[in-house]
Amino acid sequence: AKQQGKARFTGVSSHDRRWLKMMIERHPQQMDVIVTPYTARSKVLPTDSLFGAVKNCGVGVFGIKPFAGNSLFKGDSSLSGPDAEEDSRRARLAIRYILGNPVITAPIPGLISIAQVDNMAKAVEERRGLDLKETAELKKAAAEMWARLPGDYQWLRNWEYV
Numbered sequence: 001a002k003q004q005g006k007a008r009f010t011g012v013s014s015h016d017r018r019w020l021k022m023m024i025e026r027h028p029q030q031m032d033v034i035v036t037p038y039t040a041r042s043k044v045l046p047t048d049s050l051f052g053a054v055k056n057c058g059v060g061v062f063g064i065k066p067f068a069g070n071s072l073f074k075g076d077s078s079l080s081g082p083d084a085e086e087d088s089r090r091a092r093l094a095i096r097y098i099l100g101n102p103v104i105t106a107p108i109p110g111l112i113s114i115a116q117v118d119n120m121a122k123a124v125e126e127r128r129g130l131d132l133k134e135t136a137e138l139k140k141a142a143a144e145m146w147a148r149l150p151g152d153y154q155w156l157r158n159w160e161y162v
Contacts, residue, residue, distance in 0.1 A: 002030075009033060011060070015155065017162060021053045028057040037159040038063025038104060040072055040094035041142040045161040051103045060105040066094050067109060068156050071148040072141060079115050091116070092123035093130065093138045100128045 001007035011033035014020050024031050034054070038061070044051050054061055067073065072090050075083030091109070098107045111117050130138060149156060 017050050021050045024053040024057050024059050031059050033060035035062045037065045039065055039068045041160055042162050050162050054103050063104050063107045066098055066107040068145050069153045072145040088119045090141050095123040097138055
């Protein structure tokens with residue numbers, strides 16, 4: 001498809017880290033981007049990380065589920081809820097944390113309102129690195145997120161280390 005001009009970039013989406021790593025290493029010329037989970041609690045696996053293959057082959061990474069199916073939030077992430085300000089702050093901290101990983105090309109948060117889009121733009125405008133207070137705040141929020149994961153999102157725990 002690339003040779004015929006029908007596609008400029010190719011990639012795959014998967015929840016299987018080992019399969020993604022194998023595909024990148026076996027087909028580095030065909031793999032331009034991957035789409036895979038990466039949350040506010042995800043970290044680089046100390047050895048044999050998927051990100052080693054990503055770096056070596058120059059593959060882009062789009063991280064889905066940055067808010068773990070809204071489990072990151074105290075409230076329901078609505079603008080009218082009593083936790084709206086805190087939820088917006090947590091969303092910005094999560095996006096800044098994720099963008100702080102140089103291997104991540106971009107997170108893909110599910111946004112449902114103009115205000116949420118504006119909040120994400122604000123996150124991008126803020127500095128990338130989290131200070132010590134923000135790091136502690138996000139760590140606490142991410143622990144709460146893990147505790148609130150609904151049954152059908154427990155698989156995200158497999159993406160704490162990538």
